[in-house]
Amino acid sequence: MTDDIAVLGAGMHPWGKWGRRFVEYGVTAARSALSDAQLGWNDVQLVVGADTVRGGYPGHVAGAAFAQALGWQGARVTSVYAACASGAQAINTARAQILAGMADVALVVGADAAPKGFFAPAGGDRPDDPDWLRFRVLGATNPVYFGLYARRRMALYGDTPDDFAQVKVKNAAAGRANPHARYRKAVTAEEVAASPVVADPLRLLDICATSDGAAALVLSSMSFARRHGVDPVRIRAVSTVTPRYPRTTLDLPDFATDSAAVVAPPAIGFRASIAAAAYAEAGTGPADLDLAEVYDLSTALELEWYEDVGLCPAGEGVKLLREGATALGGRIPVNPSGGLASFGEAVPAQAISQVCELTWQLRGQAGGRQVAGARCGLSVNQGLFGHGSAVIAVR
Amino acid sequence: MRTPVVAGWFNADDDPDGFRLLGTRCRMCGSVFFPRADAYCRNPSCAGSELDEVPLSRTGTVWSYTDGRYRPPAPYPGTPDAPWEPYTVVAVELAAERMVVLGQAAPGVTVADLAVGMAVEVVPGVLHQDAERTWTTWHWRPVGGPV
Ligand SMILES: [Zn+2]
Numbered sequence: 001m002t003d004d005i006a007v008l009g010a011g012m013h014p015w016g017k018w019g020r021r022f023v024e025y026g027v028t029a030a031r032s033a034l035s036d037a038q039l040g041w042n043d044v045q046l047v048v049g050a051d052t053v054r055g056g057y058p059g060h061v062a063g064a065a066f067a068q069a070l071g072w073q074g075a076r077v078t079s080v081y082a083a084c085a086s087g088a089q090a091i092n093t094a095r096a097q098i099l100a101g102m103a104d105v106a107l108v109v110g111a112d113a114a115p116k117g118f119f120a121p122a123g124g125d126r127p128d129d130p131d132w133l134r135f136r137v138l139g140a141t142n143p144v145y146f147g148l149y150a151r152r153r154m155a156l157y158g159d160t161p162d163d164f165a166q167v168k169v170k171n172a173a174a175g176r177a178n179p180h181a182r183y184r185k186a187v188t189a190e191e192v193a194a195s196p197v198v199a200d201p202l203r204l205l206d207i208c209a210t211s212d213g214a215a216a217l218v219l220s221s222m223s224f225a226r227r228h229g230v231d232p233v234r235i236r237a238v239s240t241v242t243p244r245y246p247r248t249t250l251d252l253p254d255f256a257t258d259s260a261a262v263v264a265p266p267a268i269g270f271r272a273s274i275a276a277a278a279y280a281e282a283g284t285g286p287a288d289l290d291l292a293e294v295y296d297l298s299t300a301l302e303l304e305w306y307e308d309v310g311l312c313p314a315g316e317g318v319k320l321l322r323e324g325a326t327a328l329g330g331r332i333p334v335n336p337s338g339g340l341a342s343f344g345e346a347v348p349a350q351a352i353s354q355v356c357e358l359t360w361q362l363r364g365q366a367g368g369r370q371v372a373g374a375r376c377g378l379s380v381n382q383g384l385f386g387h388g389s390a391v392i393a394v395r
Numbered sequence: 396m397r398t399p400v401v402a403g404w405f406n407a408d409d410d411p412d413g414f415r416l417l418g419t420r421c422r423m424c425g426s427v428f429f430p431r432a433d434a435y436c437r438n439p440s441c442a443g444s445e446l447d448e449v450p451l452s453r454t455g456t457v458w459s460y461t462d463g464r465y466r467p468p469a470p471y472p473g474t475p476d477a478p479w480e481p482y483t484v485v486a487v488e489l490a491a492e493r494m495v496v497l498g499q500a501a502p503g504v505t506v507a508d509l510a511v512g513m514a515v516e517v518v519p520g521v522l523h524q525d526a527e528r529t530w531t532t533w534h535w536r537p538v539g540g541p542v
Contacts (some may be wrong), residue, residue: 148460188407201461261425261493262425
């Protein structure tokens with residue numbers, strides 16, 4: 001177990017399609033987080049940026065871009081990239097430097113200005129990049145992988161397209177109450193069923209959009225928080241695990257799983273191992289959770305996460321959904337923020353925004369989407385190529 | 396000119412031993428890799444760096460399947476303005492290798508023709524044809540299905 005760090009401030013720029021530079025969104029989120037922490041930018045000793053990447057090329061090295069925009073003041077800087085897990089890596093990097101005594105107060109920022117349509121790799125002829133190759137050889141967009149998982153669940157567990165639609169209905173209902181969400185209206189199962197198929201069996205409203213947005217956190221040592229006179233939300237664990245060989249779940253951007261013919265597969269798969277590492281570090285388990293923010297890139301994938309984070313056994317995700325356990329007011333609300341279904345993905349900001357939601361929920365500041373009496377929350381996601389990411393926050 | 400979309404991932408479609416996907420096998424631990432690993436073994440308990448080419452099983456069973464209803468972005472080949480023909484993608488479980496391998500389904504095979512667990516075989520296919528080249532690839536199709 002590691003020591004806790006404090007979350008002093010959380011801030012976001014609303015998700016949407018705003019047509020401006022990502023740095024602008026990041027500055028809005030950073031200033032909002034600093035104001036929430038009742039600290040000034042000059043109090044920050046470390047700025048960590050989750051990089052904004054276009055097609056595999058880190059053209060915007062985020063840490064310094066945000067530091068310049070906020071005004072050079074000499075703070076240490078770190079920039080990290082781990083695709084969808086970039087935000088969690090940024091939080092963990094800040095945490096490590098705080099726990100090592102290198103900085104007392106850190107600002108973590110992620111922001112994106114997303115292109116229209118499918119995510120696509122950078123141009124050129126780059127056959128040494130598996131992410132380029134999957135588009136070249138298979139035309140395998142991200143929704144193609146989501147469609148494969150969804151169909152597999154239907155065959156294995158009897159999930160139906162209507163079950164998947166109910167995930168969207170649930171998350172849209174929660175997102176309505178979130179001022180930072182991009183989509184803030186109720187969605188019916190009929191509307192999901194009437195939207196066009198993108199990758200059978202998934203329809204447009206089963207799949208998360210790509211968005212502009214930004215999220216920021218002000219993190220500090222517990223001793224600084226005490227001197228600052230607050231009883232803060234604490235980050236108790238951050239999981240950043242890689243898969244174990246042989247990885248037997250097909251994953252983006254792979255053409256194949258590892259072979260399990262010579263080496264037996266690990267007892268639990270990659271997604272489950274992400275949460276397991278966080279539970280182990282925090283000394284908690286799924287029964288301790290009051291809420292979870294999971295990476296619902298598709299509706300069907302949210303059900304997979306229920307099982308992987310241990311809310312129910314494999315194959316029973318739909319049962320939990322149908323019981324209403326994961327809706328607001330249920331036993332263990334999942335994605336009370338509205339999830340990616342209500343936000344769309346702003347890659348480097350997304351894992352940070354999950355922790356913003358945990359913070360507001362644990363403080364009791366989540367308004368119409370508040371989970372009553374929340375004391376412990378989990379956020380979890382997964383970045384391309386095998387970047388695990390999970391955060392456990394407590395109050 | 397017929398050009399494989401990726402060199403070394405499958406053999407020539409007129410190979411006397413039949414059309415196969417090509418992987419590699421580590422000389423030290425026997426682990427099989429597809430796409431091929433030629434420089435190092437990825438088994439964490441093996442330091443092998445010599446791998447031999449090995450054909451993968453010709454047949455397998457459907458692990459899952461889906462389709463692409465919208466044109467994927469570049470570098471997927473094709474003319475952006477041409478009408479879009481959805482393609483089917485199949486994930487196939489190979490029993491001997493204990494692995495799942497993706498591929499497009501043969502032309503004409505739709506999601507309605509597939510079911511999880513169904514037997515499929517690998518067949519030579521064409522990804523794209525332009526003025527100079529025919530880009531070849533591999534396809535999966537139900538065993539005994541029409542060519
Ligand atoms: Zn080996």
